Amino acid sequence: ETGVTQTPRHLVMGMTNKKSLKCEQHLGHNAMYWYKQSAKKPLELMFVYNFKEQTENNSVPSRFSPECPNSSHLFLHLHTLQPEDSALYLCASSQGTGRTGEQFFGPGTRLTVL
Amino acid sequence: TQLLEQSPQFLSIQEGENLTVYCNSSSVFSSLQWYRQEPGEGPVLLVTVVTGGEVKKLKRLTFQFGDARKDSSLHITAAQPGDTGLYLCAENQFYFGTGTSLTVIP
Numbered sequence: 001e002t003g004v005t006q007t008p009r010h011l012v013m014g015m016t017n018k019k020s021l022k023c024e025q026h027l028g029h030n031a032m033y034w035y036k037q038s039a040k041k042p043l044e045l046m047f048v049y050n051f052k053e054q055t056e057n058n059s060v061p062s063r064f065s066p067e068c069p070n071s072s073h074l075f076l077h078l079h080t081l082q083p084e085d086s087a088l089y090l091c092a093s094s095q096g097t098g099r100t101g102e103q104f105f106g107p108g109t110r111l112t113v114l
Numbered sequence: 115t116q117l118l119e120q121s122p123q124f125l126s127i128q129e130g131e132n133l134t135v136y137c138n139s140s141s142v143f144s145s146l147q148w149y150r151q152e153p154g155e156g157p158v159l160l161v162t163v164v165t166g167g168e169v170k171k172l173k174r175l176t177f178q179f180g181d182a183r184k185d186s187s188l189h190i191t192a193a194q195p196g197d198t199g200l201y202l203c204a205e206n207q208f209y210f211g212t213g214t215s216l217t218v219i220p
Contacts, residue, residue: 004156040212041212042209042210042212042213043116043157043204043210045208045209073191083217090156090157092156101208102159103159103207105156105157106154107154107155108154108155
């Protein structure tokens, strides 16, 4: 695998389900990010991790719970989501101390909440 | 967080035509990035501009940064179907506009 990979690519879940999104970067970067991309809205930065430590949480509801066990892996745990949480969730990574260096994006997970 | 407005929102053109898309801000950019996002993929960085008045070229793509660093344009010459995608501008890499969706018809 090369670059940034995300699994699953598509996910449909009910509002009472619990699921997790996975991101893995094969670039040796130390910073990782979660973004939300909704129709007709700008890409929204959700979380920033630098060397496994969360450095930013941009007012994201607690039903989204990130986890970064190491610099190569990032998870987004989902529970009791709402239909308006349906979106493309993108992971990205970069070199540098968070918010610096060129970002490389994964292909995203298309999430549908029923 | 500043508001980035991109125009037009949608653009459909024939192969071989030229086009320009715009990115405008309510305040001064520290740096501005242009990305292209193809269907089913994440955004890919095309260019970063930092200096007011700066012009950068990437093959058939020309990027211009306004003198006051509050606006930018992307001009594509002789568009090709492979140019189809969502073109996003971003301020300091992390604050994105809503994008221009470009379709180039063969």
